[in-house]
Amino acid sequence: MKVRIIDIAKKAGVSAGTVDRIIHQRGKCSLKAIEKVKQAIEELGYEPDLTARNLALKKVLHIACLIPDPAETEYWSRQIVGIEKAINELASFKVKVDVVLFSARISSFREAYDKVLKMQPNGVVYVPLFFEESKKFADELHQQNIPFVLLNIYHQELNPLFFIGQDPIAAGKVAASLCWMGLKDNKKSILVASISKLHQEYSHIESRINGFLQFFTENGLPEVQIDQFHLEIDENRNDSDYETVFRDYLINSPQIRIIYVPNSRAYRIAYILKKHKINGIMLIGFDTLNNNIKLLKEGYIQFLIAQQSQNQGYHSVIFLFNALFIKNDVKKEHFFPVDILNKENIEFYAGRML
Amino acid sequence: MKVRIIDIAKKAGVSAGTVDRIIHQRGKCSLKAIEKVKQAIEELGYEPDLTARNLALKKVLHIACLIPDPAETEYWSRQIVGIEKAINELASFKVKVDVVLFSARISSFREAYDKVLKMQPNGVVYVPLFFEESKKFADELHQQNIPFVLLNIYHQELNPLFFIGQDPIAAGKVAASLCWMGLKDNKKSILVASISKLHQEYSHIESRINGFLQFFTENGLPEVQIDQFHLEIDENRNDSDYETVFRDYLINSPQIRIIYVPNSRAYRIAYILKKHKINGIMLIGFDTLNNNIKLLKEGYIQFLIAQQSQNQGYHSVIFLFNALFIKNDVKKEHFFPVDILNKENIEFYAGRML
DNA sequence: TTGTATGCGTTATCAG
DNA sequence: CTGATAACGCATACAA
Numbered sequence A, B: 001m002k003v004r005i006i007d008i009a010k011k012a013g014v015s016a017g018t019v020d021r022i023i024h025q026r027g028k029c030s031l032k033a034i035e036k037v038k039q040a041i042e043e044l045g046y047e048p049d050l051t052a053r054n055l056a057l058k059k060v061l062h063i064a065c066l067i068p069d070p071a072e073t074e075y076w077s078r079q080i081v082g083i084e085k086a087i088n089e090l091a092s093f094k095v096k097v098d099v100v101l102f103s104a105r106i107s108s109f110r111e112a113y114d115k116v117l118k119m120q121p122n123g124v125v126y127v128p129l130f131f132e133e134s135k136k137f138a139d140e141l142h143q144q145n146i147p148f149v150l151l152n153i154y155h156q157e158l159n160p161l162f163f164i165g166q167d168p169i170a171a172g173k174v175a176a177s178l179c180w181m182g183l184k185d186n187k188k189s190i191l192v193a194s195i196s197k198l199h200q201e202y203s204h205i206e207s208r209i210n211g212f213l214q215f216f217t218e219n220g221l222p223e224v225q226i227d228q229f230h231l232e233i234d235e236n237r238n239d240s241d242y243e244t245v246f247r248d249y250l251i252n253s254p255q256i257r258i259i260y261v262p263n264s265r266a267y268r269i270a271y272i273l274k275k276h277k278i279n280g281i282m283l284i285g286f287d288t289l290n291n292n293i294k295l296l297k298e299g300y301i302q303f304l305i306a307q308q309s310q311n312q313g314y315h316s317v318i319f320l321f322n323a324l325f326i327k328n329d330v331k332k333e334h335f336f337p338v339d340i341l342n343k344e345n346i347e348f349y350a351g352r353m354l
Numbered sequence C: 001t002t003g004t005a006t007g008c009g010t011t012a013t014c015a016g
Numbered sequence D: 001c002t003g004a005t006a007a008c009g010c011a012t013a014c015a016a
Helices: A005-012 A016-024 A031-044 A050-056 A074-089 A106-119 A131-143 A168-182 A203-218 A239-251 A266-275 A290-298 A309-326 B005-012 B016-024 B031-044 B050-056 B074-089 B106-119 B131-143 B168-182 B203-218 B239-251 B266-275 B290-298 B309-326
Strands: A061-068 A095-102 A123-126 A148-151 A162-165 A189-197 A225-233 A256-260 A282-286 A303-306 A333-335 A339-341 B061-068 B095-102 B123-126 B148-151 B162-165 B189-197 B225-233 B256-260 B282-286 B303-306 B333-335 B339-341
Touching (some): A016 A031, A050 A309, A061 A074, A061 A106, A061 A309, A074 A309, A095 A106, A106 A123, A106 A131, A123 A131, A123 A309, A148 A309, A162 A309, A168 A203, A168 A256, A168 A282, A168 B168, A189 A266, A203 A225, A225 A239, A266 A282, A266 A290, A339 B339, B005 B016, B005 B031, B016 B031, B061 B074, B061 B106, B061 B309, B074 B095, B074 B309, B095 B106, B095 B309, B106 B123, B106 B131, B123 B131, B123 B309, B162 B309, B168 B203, B168 B256, B168 B282, B189 B203, B189 B266, B225 B239, B266 B282, B290 B303
Parallel strands (some): A061 A123, A123 A148, A148 A162, A162 A333, A189 A225, A189 A256, A256 A282, B061 B095, B061 B123, B123 B148, B162 B333, B189 B225, B189 B256, B256 B282, B282 B303
Antiparallel strands (some): A303 A339, B303 B339
16 A cells, blocks of 8 residues: 555654654754664655645745746747646646746846746746846846746756756757758758847857758768858838848849748748749748748748747746655756658647647 | 635535535535535636545546557557656556556457456556457447547547547658658659558558658649558568568669658668668658667668657546546547657657657 | 644545 | 535644
8 A cells, every 4th residue: 555654654663743854854853763764764665645745735836937928929928828738737736836927128037037036936937038137137046045947048057957948059950951951952052041139149049050050061061052141120120121131132142042040030031932922942940930830831931940839838837846846856958859840740730738 | 715615615505515416416416506506616716626636535546558568569668658657647646557568469459458348447548459359349448438548549430538649641741741852853753661560450551651642642743653562571481581572672673762661660671771782762761769760860761750659658648537537628639740850850859758 | 852733625424 | 415524644833
């Protein structure tokens, strides 16, 4: 049958209270008692009953999640869905998970993390969208001894309890391998088209580009010509400006056969290709935004690289809960698969929750 | 605060016992009581505390899993790992999950399902490897009112509580889309090489082939030439026989540029290509067997189509547990993603458990 | 430093 | 048909 605390108490010749103290290292106990209890636990193979523990628990565990506002950047909506699934699943447990959203501005991030610090949570999940401020936040959390999880963007130097996300170098290589396959003609070239907002954390996008380039050098394929086109989005200019610039660039570069967009904005390029009826170009981008999915299905995007964002959101809180509640060890880095999506398999992927 | 059974009992002016009877539809209750309690539940928004329920539960839920022996066919080892993860996670709950293995023979399957029926479980997960016998098993389970889950192979007519696995037609189409991309020269052709054991359930493999062929017709690409080569493995012949036959076939068919293996035995072909130094052929197969992974990494296989078998095993018991224990509804069909793996992204996939 | 008692929310039994 | 009550295994406050 199941081994309970009293069982090991009896075996060790002490009371249940003592066993509890030893298991949780609270209060003082005689060394003799500790010895005997530990041995009894070992021999009988005690495993705590999580449901009983939860029922008896007085205080609730508090987890705070600091995520960019999906109303502003659709990309984050999937992580939120995953977090909400986790919240739902943990409903019967004594955990309270708060989601704090922030806008893609440094000031907003700071406000949000101040708010989180005031909550005095037992654990934090956050997306380090701005490096400097993220560092300050991490320092504060370390000082207050609050374990935290980095979601989606990895900075080892922040030393989180664990990271959960994708390896951007690897993702870039995967994209490159597909491009290489699609490059039927060696005289044609590949364009790396990065479209970014000013001031935003960019390191993982750079890594995706570096990984992409590395693929060709590592595989001894220097003959492949790779151009780069960088567009910085400025709030003051409107979209049609960019469209014109990029269209003209394309028209003047007929050798381009493949376009690689290292972030989630491939749909912008696809839209231009579609509107101006530019054919014969293979487009590959990242993330399952609705627009990307739509244009993938329509055939204007050939591949999307994805990373199971819902799952990442879900597991960021589940793993943290496990670490805090069940107190089991966690892997320091949870690198999620680099998923390859095309017109044919997108249907079974979109909105999938595992 | 949390709404408990006593809270709704008070509100409805009855006792906790009555509320319990109404919630679980056990025993008889007056219509008046039922009305009032249901209304109170509605108004207060009662959600049962799963941990308390579990603690109080007297009887344990019994789930039996009928899976092909992985010692015989490596393919099934991942499902088993997933099932074991689920067992582990449910350790504190009053569930007992038994795994019954069977050999890839009809008689063994029958013995195993007899054993399962004798156990009188509350729910069953099984792989319908042999159709006729699977039908008998399903009939028996229906008669005894034991809900069951079909894992990996789908037969709608068995009418399971739900199916969990991959859509083989879709998987075939995904494979085809990759082949089409890799077919740089229209004069070359594709070979569908199926290697099967006698007497084994073959319908989902056929579907993978059909899906593959459909891709080309549906996309108006009849000019692509597709050959088929079928090898039936006979226990009495040894492996080198097949090797010779296939090698000769290949040597006599220089037009073949791509080989599609609709089951997990691509490594066999890859091995022949490697041994006889046959280059320039793109090979695509299914499933992350160790041999497949090895030859993918070595470059003898270009793509593997996978289906998160661990996850499928894991969720087959988790979802069944949810349906039986928490009594929530389940989707009838859980189609898992058609994952595309190549040399670059395999590292983050193999052995991944979500 | 240690033992004991009470309660967590639910199930299940038993007496009405 | 209904109400009261003893478990379930653990955490915690309090007593010793």
